[in-house]
Amino acid sequence: MTGQRSDARRNYAHILAVAETEVAAEGAQASLERIARVAGVGSATVRRHFPTRKALLEAVFKQRVQALCARAHALRDAADSRAALVEWLRELLAYALAARGLADVLSYEPLQDEAAEGSCATVIGEAGSVLLRRAVDDRVVRADTGIDDLLTLVVGIALATENYTDPAAQADRAFRLAVEGIAPAGA
Template sequence: MPAQQRADARRNHALILAVAEAEVAAHGADTSLEQVARAAGVGSATVRRHFPSRRALLDAVFQERAEALCARARALADTPDSRAALLTWLSDVTAYAASARGMATTLTYDEAHVSLCSTKLSDAADPLLRRAARDGAIAPDLTIADLLTLVTGIALATEHHRDPAAEADRLLALTVAGISPPASGRAG
């Protein structure tokens, strides 16, 4: 028996992933699986076999994006200002989620089916959060999950805006600052 997977299966997996990536970039995250299959020149059943649900496919598509964000988190771990590091990372995540239509949707579902994307992100960003908390730079009871949920929420709510990225960034700043007047002068 084959060790893991047949060669053609591996090939198709990669092919479908690449095609899906292009398709999502071109036509948004609500592309039909049929369309992906057609573009890849394979049967729709094959797509479905490799990625049981649309979410599974999107998850795979966005995984490398998520990987980039993880790397960013690791890079920011050495920045002197721990609060700024966290905020910068959040801003990056927001920018990604706002620009890549459907990434927010993918992250949203992580409660139900555990999403690889989301858990990886959480794991990578956790040191950032813990460092900031240790420095007393953020509220001590914050969790990465909360922050990610807020960010994806912002991305979802601004998805149909004229300029999603700008709007999302604005709202992120607002969330970070809170709604109180800037009494003690600390800003985002």
């Protein structure tokens, strides 16, 4: 963005604001043409700033993803490393449900090996890895658990429950079952 003309920076900011509203309403499939129309620019202008749908979605979610990463950083020294990891995953799930389309962004690409540097998937994976490593080191999470496993779980729950009447309640139930297992209490 540095080095761009002031009108180009204004266009970028305005398109992004319109995109945030549209993605909140329509999810990851929000129409790029509608975003351009509402923003009062041509679709070529939208594509110049955001060459792909994924680039637009990444920009829409960037600030909140940074907040989730900061939250992981804040939780890394918690007394109970498993509880800290589960709390962070629950917050990620809640945001993925509230920010329609984030789960789609995270599921566009492999979550670790081939993810672009600085992408939502990469920075979330890096932030969560710190919490996971500590929980594994403390022997409160299985050693064969990878951050890809956990992010796939959260993304899967978010995508599977987003169209329920009460997606948050259904997602919470699925998340609890995944974290606690299906064994009866005391088994």
